[in-house]
Amino acid sequence: MSKRTVFILLIIFSSLSGFAYSQEADLKKMVDSQGNVYAVDEENTMYTDGIPHPDRQPASVINLAYYFNQSLMLEVNGHLKEALEMYREILLLPEGEGSVANAKMGIRLRIGRLYDDNKFRGLVLDYFSVAKAADGKYEINPRAIK
Secondary structure: OOHHHHHHHHHHHHHHHHHHHHHHHOOEEEEOOOOOEEEEOOOOOEEOOOOOOOOOOOOOOOOHHHHHHHHHHHHHOOOHHHHHHHHHHHHOOOOOOHHHHHHHHHHHHHHHHHHHOHHHHHHHHHHEEEEEOOOOOEEEEEOOOO
């Protein structure tokens, strides 16, 4: 390998490692009141890991943003049972404020899409009762834990 090729590779590698570092440096690690760890960027966008945490506490109104984001990331990362369990917990939260109602609406839309996919219908029905209303929308309610 020529000296010029080595020099160019070093410049490229240095640039890439600096870019990766600068991207991570913009995220601030946060811990909520239940010990859930997540990251927030300068625009207050939340990033959760989407990894199941078996010893976690149940979803709460005070940390709703974390649980909403984490449940979606669990589904995206292929942890559907854990996502459905967290969706169920969110649907069981009391509706004291608008953010809870909005989260529940989003979760119900997500569950409806999963229900429409025959591949996931049986699993969805393990966690939720689903009925089609007169307006064509689904009525989705959490089932009791078996």
